[in-house]
Amino acid sequence: xxxxxxxxxxxxTALPRLLPPAPxxxxxxxxxxxxxPSANGLVAALRDAGLSGRGGAAFPVHRKLEAxxxxxxxxxxxxxxxxxxxxxxxxxxxxxxxxxxxPHLVLDGLRLAAEAVGADRAGTTYLAVERGSxxxxxxxxxxxxxxxxxxxxxxxxxGQHQVTLVEVPPRFLSGESSALTGFISxxxxxxxFPQPPPRERGVGGAPTLVQNVESLAQLALVARHGAxxxxxxxxxAEPGTMLCTLHDAWSGPRVMEAATGTPLRxxxxxxxxxxxxxxxxxxxxxxxxxxxxxxxxLDARLSAADLGVPLGAGVLAALPADRCGLxxxxxxxxxxxxxxxxxxxxxxxxxxxxxxxxxELARPEAATRRPGLLADLARWSGLVQGRGACHHPDGTVRLxxxxxxxxxxxxxxxxxxxxxxxxxxxxxxxxAEAPQEGAA
Amino acid sequence: MNVTVDWTACTGHGLCAxxxxxxxxxxxxxxxxxxxxPVPSEAVRRARRxxxxxxxxxxxxxxxxx
Numbered sequence: 001x002x003x004x005x006x007x008x009x010x011x012x013t014a015l016p017r018l019l020p021p022a023p024x025x026x027x028x029x030x031x032x033x034x035x036x037p038s039a040n041g042l043v044a045a046l047r048d049a050g051l052s053g054r055g056g057a058a059f060p061v062h063r064k065l066e067a068x069x070x071x072x073x074x075x076x077x078x079x080x081x082x083x084x085x086x087x088x089x090x091x092x093x094x095x096x097x098x099x100x101x102x103p104h105l106v107l108d109g110l111r112l113a114a115e116a117v118g119a120d121r122a123g124t125t126y127l128a129v130e131r132g133s134x135x136x137x138x139x140x141x142x143x144x145x146x147x148x149x150x151x152x153x154x155x156x157x158x159g160q161h162q163v164t165l166v167e168v169p170p171r172f173l174s175g176e177s178s179a180l181t182g183f184i185s186x187x188x189x190x191x192x193f194p195q196p197p198p199r200e201r202g203v204g205g206a207p208t209l210v211q212n213v214e215s216l217a218q219l220a221l222v223a224r225h226g227a228x229x230x231x232x233x234x235x236x237a238e239p240g241t242m243l244c245t246l247h248d249a250w251s252g253p254r255v256m257e258a259a260t261g262t263p264l265r266x267x268x269x270x271x272x273x274x275x276x277x278x279x280x281x282x283x284x285x286x287x288x289x290x291x292x293x294x295x296x297x298l299d300a301r302l303s304a305a306d307l308g309v310p311l312g313a314g315v316l317a318a319l320p321a322d323r324c325g326l327x328x329x330x331x332x333x334x335x336x337x338x339x340x341x342x343x344x345x346x347x348x349x350x351x352x353x354x355x356x357x358x359x360e361l362a363r364p365e366a367a368t369r370r371p372g373l374l375a376d377l378a379r380w381s382g383l384v385q386g387r388g389a390c391h392h393p394d395g396t397v398r399l400x401x402x403x404x405x406x407x408x409x410x411x412x413x414x415x416x417x418x419x420x421x422x423x424x425x426x427x428x429x430x431x432a433e434a435p436q437e438g439a440a
Numbered sequence: 441m442n443v444t445v446d447w448t449a450c451t452g453h454g455l456c457a458x459x460x461x462x463x464x465x466x467x468x469x470x471x472x473x474x475x476x477x478p479v480p481s482e483a484v485r486r487a488r489r490x491x492x493x494x495x496x497x498x499x500x501x502x503x504x505x506x
Contacts, residue, residue, distance in 0.1 A: 193446040344447035345471040391450045
């Protein structure tokens with residue numbers, strides 16, 4: 001999948017904040033944003049700015065910084081900071097886009113976060129990206145520009161702020177924070193039992209801040225311009241901008257920086273309601289652990305409060321009226337089931353069953369011959385929810401339940417033996433499946 | 441106190457459901473379904489026993505609010 005960067009800014013005066021039109025080397029970056037500011041007062045500025053994490057969980061950034069700094073002082077261990085650029089999700093392209101266009105903004109944020117939590121020794125800052133993403137060369141040259149050569153370092157202390165570049169396996173769950181800290185500690189990139197959390201015991205057992213790369217870039221801007229500047233766009237409750245990856249039928253997947261509060265219709269570049277252009281039947285908000293919403297969501301604002309569902313990492317998809325939402329959902333569920341780490345019994349047992357049943361539901365000729373299909377889906381959903389080390393089962397069930405609600409009429413049609421969709425072209429991307437032993 | 445399961449460790453032996461039937465039942469795949477309520481005082485000793493006897497030490501006893 002090629003994801004383009006939608007260049008035209010929405011509000012010419014304020015946006016885009018994060019994404020320059022072309023990759024910014026260090027000189028261009030400093031011209032654009034000015035030199036690296038101080039980390040003094042950063043946590044308070046982040047609190048006043050109301051910056052929330054952009055990796056999916058939307059946790060307040062200042063609280064995570066405070067918790068890690070506090071754990072470092074309490075345990076006497078130097079904290080570790082990990083910039084998380086492992087998107088994992090095939091429908092998301094915003095972190096890779098950000099790292100390509102503005103690597104220095106992310107590296108500024110990483111440096112500032114490290115200073116703020118006291119991660120000031122050699123080997124305490126990491127930048128993690130997916131293997132095969134092609135980002136290593138970009139980031140190595142960005143680090144070299146900042147005076148960091150391979151194995152060489154400059155600075156007050158040897159290696160003090162040297163960033164270690166880490167490439168993780170390109171799997172959906174590799175970017176989960178405990179999987180990431182585990183991998184950097186030399187274990188497989190798998191989520192682990194969430195007690196104690198990485199902020200207490202992460203990389204090598206040290207208190208670890210894992211922060212999405214967009215969160216760090218936003219942090220670097222808050223450090224430069226302050227909270228009031230940050231809040232000048234966006235809604236009061238969810239201020240600022242966020243990077244979104246958009247999928248629709250009329251143009252290719254694209255990354256866009258949008259102020260929160262922007263109506264989704266405008267984000268997608270759709271004509272006002274009632275015009276004949278490209279009728280949409282549903283919108284996916286929050287990616288593959290997200291929720292389907294009815295088309296009326298196009299007239300709501302980009303905000304978790306307004307939409308009533310989490311925004312996740314900003315993946316949005318507009319499903320055309322002539323496609324089948326159940327077919328789309330079944331394909332994604334199959335992908336999610338294959339991406340289960342297979343560690344937790346309910347996920348290991350439930351997700352493949354859920355995916356198989358949803359695949360049957362997506363095919364009317366199979367759905368009519370399978371009594372109790374919807375009841376099975378409902379029961380298995382209840383059995384996997386909240387019963388895993390990570391949120392993979394919960395997110396998967398969220399997607400399924402929203403599909404069964406929004407596409408309820410379509411599901412009834414399928415059970416009765418027909419599908420109302422005219423166009424079978426897939427909208428949501430999933431990677432090609434590697435041949436698996438025993439797979440059909 | 442309440443009981444939680446380390447899902448990465450649990451392999452569905454089911455011993456916990458035998459020792460703590462009022463708190464734990466098994467799902468259709470043999471994994472524990474834990475009632476999200478505090479352990480009643482009369483079951484505290486059995487809960488500790490269940491945690492200690494779990495063959496893979498997947499059952500965790502935790503004080504509340506921690």
